[in-house]
Amino acid sequence: MNSDSQIQPADAKLAIHLVDDDEALRTALSRLLRAAGREVRAYASAAEFLMARNGAMRGCLLLDVRMPGGPTGLELHQALVRQGETLPVVFLTGYGDIPMSVQAVKNGAFDFLTKPVRRDDLLKTVAAALEAEQTAWENAARHRELQCRETSLTPAEREVFRRVVAGKPNKMIAEELGCAERTVKAHRSQVMHKMAAASLPELVGMARELV
């Protein structure tokens, strides 16, 4: 995982990106989240958020559904989804906007919270969103790492790898590849070493993740 943390820029901390046009609410929510020990970045409009956005952003988004005089949270969400944004999105919604928010969740939003937001709901939902993002990010990182390991295999090792994870014994593999069983064993231990797998089940698991 070391190689990944090197590539990740320093500012890519897990943060809550809060987009709300109402200054009072924005300040209050930022305060509350900070008091709960969260990193918060606040934006007054969808445009401001889009300007600041970059691919290395980590964390989750907290969006007000209704923002007069510009794109709404819903429109912003749709635009982000189109652009391949994967950060989980939590909507803040007023009483009358619930159908809109249900639609948003159907469109892939993480969850929605009705205003006024209760502290426990807010903190619980945000924590769940951050956890989901962390898991997704780790999975992606692990996937990259596994791919990297796989590319380090030689063609012969790759052939052996494919057959080992299919459950074939060394003898059968040797027959299939037309080589000595000893050679297969050597390749096999190279595969275990290069893939950093401690056991056969672990290696099988990796192969499944690589598909």
Next chain:
Amino acid sequence: MPGMRSSFFWRLLIAALALSGLGQARAPTQELVLFSNDRLLPANQEVEKGLRMAIEEVGNTSSVEIHAEFLDAGRFPSPEQAATMEEFLRGRHRDTPPMAWIALGPQALDFLMQRREALFPGTSIVFGGIDSQQIASLKDRRGLAGRTMDWSITPLLEQLPGMCSEVRRTLLISGAAEFDRVLHARALTQAAPFNGRYRIESSLGEPLDDLLARVSKLLEDSLVIYLTYFLTPDGRTLLPRSVAGWVAEKSSVPVLCFHNTYLGTGVMGGPMKPSEEEGRAIGAIARSLMDGEDIESIGILSSGKPRWIIDERAMRRHGWNERNLPPDTEIRFRKPSLWEANRSAVAIGAAALLLQSALIIALLAARAHKRRAENERQLSESGFFKVFTANPVSISVIRQSDGRITDANTAWEHTTGISRSDAVGRTHLELGFVFEDSSEQHYLDYLASGKTLRDSVQRLRMPNGSSRMFSVSTELVTLHGETSFISMAKDITHTQEAEQARVKLQQASRLGMLGELTALITHEINQPLGAILSNADAASMLMDLPEPPLDEIREILSDIRRDNIRASEVILQVRSMVAQGENRIIALHPGELALGVAAMVRHDCTRRSVAVHCDVSANLPQVYGEKLRIEQVMLNLLLNAMDALKEVAPDERKIRMAVALNDDGMVDISVADSGPGIPPELMERIFENFFTTKSEGMGLGLALSRSIAQSHGGNLFARNVPAGGACFHLILPTTP
């Protein structure tokens, strides 16, 4: 150079013919393309497209495979990251070592010159997008072929006076990346000889906000020359194309640039070498290498002279004349005007407009269907064109399929304050119009239904925030093979018709409005309530800390207080709207009232650094009215005055409240602020329902306040004070 290119072309053709029979037997040969920047850069995508066209799509496709890798040197510049990349490339392509590299951009070539022997020894390199100086500085040029691309600002500065003589200063813009800086430095050196003719100003690595603010304030005799902006000074990587768009949007003067991928964002254009063509030319070199040509004999070529490409919409917006452009200029985004596109259809639309009255507009449908051909012959074309453009009714043409405006006349431009060139190609929603009586979805449904309207009253919030009422008629016609609405809108905001329509509208949709109003009010109250709750939660969490931050908690309490006032203000408004006649009329002392209301907002004033002075004359008579409502009007005036002071320096924020007897023997309660005052053209409109200049306002405050004053037999009006600022007068009678 054309000769060179065509000989390549022939060679390619011959090679393609020869390969088509043999290719199957060969294993695919791999060429690796290494880009300096990231995959998402539009220029890279275009170059890649050109490369693939030249290499893969000519003749037999199975013999050559190209594979693109991206160094992304802007984001990952360090040597360790380059080493990681080397490791990655070696591992990934171990089994199919490339026959040749294609290096695009300076960083990619640098990278490969250092590492090609370590990676895959003996592999040749075809390069592109690289300065001839960089090539000349290489010690070892063996196994290297390609096209140099010498970028220069000189031709632009030379040709500029012929295109627009009034330019006196130019602003050169670049970002903070290494690449941005190198290019910028070169541009400044090349621009130095022109310093007498223009003042050359420079913006290098400026923060984006500052840059955009600067661009929005340029004088008319300026011109922006936008180079590249890959990185902000605080380390954010951006697409130069996006920044070009933001700069063009803020700039009131033309923005020139050198990359064809920036076209379409609002920039004017400039002398450029289109990326796709460049990609194709580089691909041709790579291809001839594949076909057995010796790399040394191909050698190093030059990409030749750039050609001017101009966005016609920008040209029109800035009043440039096509005739002044260099002769081989390519004009893009040329849109036939409605008139050019379909004379006959406009003639029909315009014929009806000539008649102008709503009644006759109603006949249009029948006429259009029955007598289309006849009309076309009878009516002279130039006459109709004039009618379209010079018609006092606002006319726009809207494409049914996507709701985009395809044409608009002068009256439309005048009414909306949007120029035709800005409007064309956008939808009403994109331009910032809000349909106040229906949702966006209704509007889209209406477009799809293809129904026509007859004198339908529509309330629209204009992009500038004002609310206007229109009588709209539409007609469905086929223009240029597309079904379009011709929309004719008459501004009836200030007419008798408007009053009648408003009454009718209120009667017809009282329930609907009530629902909308409820949603609006819920939102207005929920916002401060939400802020109060979260602030209180935050405060209690902070209190639990070992050392509670008292300053912050104090700030939180003050915010809670302010939001509470904000919420109760909304409730006051709603109460007075709903509970009519609930309050009794009683005798009130105007001075006490004023001082009481001033006390209510004192805390808010302190927080916002506003000084309130209250001046009550002695021996004032009593006034008669409903206490709550009169208080509400005063509160409203005070809060408005505070809002008007937002942009004023803190030590000049003053509100003067005065209670005195006027010449008519009525009590005059005035609230004057030291803000910017009210634009004269808005002086009466501020009292209209739903008129607001504030993003968070409901637009009911002043309208409601005036009606309260009038129901008490008094009045509410505004004037601008000669010394600056606005003054509102609430006049109340002294008899019941």
